[in-house]
Structures are given as structure tokens and as C-alpha cells.
Amino acid sequence: MAVYTDISDEELTALVERYDIGTLQSAKGIAEGVENSNFLLHTTVSPFILTLYEKRTSENDLPFFLGLMEHLSARGLSCPVPVHARDGSVLQRVAGRPAALVTFLEGMDVKRPRAEHCQQVGMALARLHEAGADFGMTRANALSVDGWAPLAATAGDRADTVAEGLAALIARELELLAGSWPKDLPTGVIHADLFPDNVFFIGAELSGLIDFYFACTDAFAYDIAICLNAWCFEADDSFNVTKGRALLAGYNKVRALEPEEADALPLLARGAAMRFLLTRLVDWLDGPQDALVKPKDPREYLKRLRFHQHAVSAADYGYGG
Numbered sequence: 001m002a003v004y005t006d007i008s009d010e011e012l013t014a015l016v017e018r019y020d021i022g023t024l025q026s027a028k029g030i031a032e033g034v035e036n037s038n039f040l041l042h043t044t045v046s047p048f049i050l051t052l053y054e055k056r057t058s059e060n061d062l063p064f065f066l067g068l069m070e071h072l073s074a075r076g077l078s079c080p081v082p083v084h085a086r087d088g089s090v091l092q093r094v095a096g097r098p099a100a101l102v103t104f105l106e107g108m109d110v111k112r113p114r115a116e117h118c119q120q121v122g123m124a125l126a127r128l129h130e131a132g133a134d135f136g137m138t139r140a141n142a143l144s145v146d147g148w149a150p151l152a153a154t155a156g157d158r159a160d161t162v163a164e165g166l167a168a169l170i171a172r173e174l175e176l177l178a179g180s181w182p183k184d185l186p187t188g189v190i191h192a193d194l195f196p197d198n199v200f201f202i203g204a205e206l207s208g209l210i211d212f213y214f215a216c217t218d219a220f221a222y223d224i225a226i227c228l229n230a231w232c233f234e235a236d237d238s239f240n241v242t243k244g245r246a247l248l249a250g251y252n253k254v255r256a257l258e259p260e261e262a263d264a265l266p267l268l269a270r271g272a273a274m275r276f277l278l279t280r281l282v283d284w285l286d287g288p289q290d291a292l293v294k295p296k297d298p299r300e301y302l303k304r305l306r307f308h309q310h311a312v313s314a315a316d317y318g319y320g321g
């Protein structure tokens with residue numbers, strides 16, 4: 001589930017009245033998602049998504065996320081657009097939480113991505129990077145290399161209850177990553193969580209991207225590395241190089257990778273695996289005990305990390321082949 005906060009009918013009606021979007025016909029909590037509470041609203045005009053931002057999404061970051069969606073959409077990227085209330089505002093307060101209403105994006109996520117999906121994701125990611133070039137705001141990536149040690153410290157030796165020797169492996173890995181993390185790669189706005197559940201397709205065509213709540217300013221190639229992790233591994237934990245090749249070729253078709261970005265891919269993919277291993281590990285150990293929120297398995301990312309530890313060049317991900 002992802003409905004942490006309930007809203008009364010009166011509050012919902014009052015909210016909709018702040019907008020010029022017709023009258024409320026129905027409202028229903030959305031089961032998918034883990035971070036925030038989402039509701040599907042139908043008004044006499046169209047469907048909308050109402051998001052109530054929960055604890056992990058900082059209120060200070062909301063102008064960046066909402067402004068970014070508006071900016072990307074204006075540049076032709078298909079993504080939800082925040083709806084302005086009659087008074088011009090996009091940020092509201094509902095049931096005591098910061099909230100925003102965004103447009104509904106048609107489509108569905110794919111449960112078993114194929115190479116053609118990966119190619120389209122690569123293209124969409126590159127379009128996002130290009131469309132974000134003239135966005136006026138920046139947001140540091142709190143979940144980049146400097147943010148990993150505190151997560152590892154939170155897990156501490158308890159990591160070994162998840163996998164034998166995990167605490168020591170994380171310590172070694174963090175030392176290596178901190179000492180060699182690239183600092184001079186081309187940077188800009190990145191999505192930072194472009195997993196299959198955040199990409200919608202209608203039939204075989206990509207229809208849009210959602211969930212910009214980890215977006216930040218960081219290396220473009222790191223975003224590619226996140227996608228290689230999220231899209232190109234099989235259920236048996238093997239890397240599917242055909243999918244990697246498709247994703248990278250799709251990206252390269254829209255925005256050509258610089259040679260130093262391609263060279264950095266194995267290290268960036270290793271760091272990206274570490275980022276998701278750590279956030280999942282902390283959620284696994286300390287996340288809400290609500291049985292309706294199923295924590296994601298950190299061990300998946302341990303296996304991915306092991307693949308990246310043995311990768312020597314971008315060719316291992318299908319680049320240039």
C-alpha cells in the first residue's frame with residue numbers, strides 16, 4: 001500500500017474547490033508505491049493524482065520536484081504536471097501534510113521489461129537530461145557517495161543478519177567508492193529512481209515517466225548506471241547484455257555519451273548498486289512494520305553489486321557492441 005494518511009470526504013471536497021477542475025466524483029487510495037500517500041481523484045473534468053508527502057520527502061525539496069515536472073513537461077517530456085489552484089499555488093496542505101495535485105498519466109508499468117522497453121527507457125532518460133538543461137534550480141543528491149556511510153552506520157553489524165559478511169563487504173566497498181568516485185563528469189538534472197515501476201507504456205510505446213521525488217543534480221552517467229541496475233538484470237540475477245546494449249544505444253541516440261562517461265560506467269553502476277542495497281537494507285531493518293508495505297529485498301542489489309565488481313569496461317554492459 002501507499003496510503004499512510006487518510007483524508008475525510010469534507011477535506012477532499014474542499015481541496016477540489018480550490019481548483020478549476022470541476023467537481024469531485026470519486027477518490028480512491030492507490031496501493032502501489034512506498035514513499036508517499038497517493039490518491040486517484042476523478043472530477044467531472046478528468047482524473048488527477050493527489051499526493052500527500054510523507055516524512056521522507058522533505059517539504060523544502062517540493063518546489064524543486066514540482067517545478068521540475070512543470071519544466072520538463074513544458075520541454076515536451078511526458079510526465080505528470082502539477083495543477084495550479086485558482087490562487088496560482090501548487091503546494092497545498094491536506095490532512096496536516098504538504099500535498100499537490102498532478103495530472104494523471106495514462107499507461108502501465110511493465111512487469112517483465114524486454115530489450116525494446118530498455119531502448120525506449122534509454123531514449124527517455126537522455127531526453128530528460130536534455131530537457132532539464134535549462135532548469136533554474138539545483139538539488140544536491142543526498143543519496144550519493146557522501147550519503148552512503150551514514151546509511152551503512154545505521155545498519156551497522158545488523159547487516160550480517162541479512163547476508164553473511166555483509167557489514168564487512170559494505171565497509172570495504174564504501175572505502176573503494178569514496179576513493180575513486182568520479183567528480184568531473186557532465187552533470188545536470190537526473191531522475192535518480194527510474195525503475196520499471198516509474199515508467200509507463202501504452203502497448204509497446206513508452207507513454208511517460210513518473211515519481212520525480214528523488215530527482216537531483218548529479219552526473220548524467222550515474223542516472224544511466226541506475227537504469228542499468230534497475231532494467232537489465234534477470235530474475236536469476238544475471239546481467240542481460242542485450243538489454244544493456246539496447247538501453248545504452250537508446251540513450252546514445254539522443255545524447256551521445258562522452259568517452260569519460262562510458263569509462264566510468266562500471267564504477268558508477270557499482271555505486272548505484274550500493275545506493276539501493278543500502279536504502280533497502282535500512283528499510284529492511286528499520287522500516288515500518290506495517291505488513292501492507294512490503295520492504296524490497298536488499299540481497300537483489302548485493303548480487304548486482306557482485307556483477308559490477310567484476311566488470312572492467314562499458315563493453316561489459318553492451319556499450320559499443
Ligand SMILES: Nc1ncnc2c1ncn2[C@@H]1O[C@H](COP(=O)(O)OP(=O)(O)O)[C@@H](O)[C@H]1O
Nearest residue numbers: 030032033034035036038049080103104105211
Ligand atoms: N501522475 C500519475 N498518473 C498515473 N498514475 C500515477 C501518477 N502518479 C502516481 N501514480 C500511481 O501511483 C503509484 C505510486 O506512485 P509513486 O510516485 O511511484 O509513489 P511513491 O513515490 O510513493 O513510490 C504509481 O505506481 C502509479 O500507479
Ligand SMILES: N[C@@H](CCOP(=O)(O)O)C(=O)O
Nearest residue numbers: 033034035193195276280296
Ligand atoms: N526504487 C527503489 C525504491 C523506491 O520506490 P518507488 O516506489 O519510490 O519507486 C528500490 O527499488 O529500492
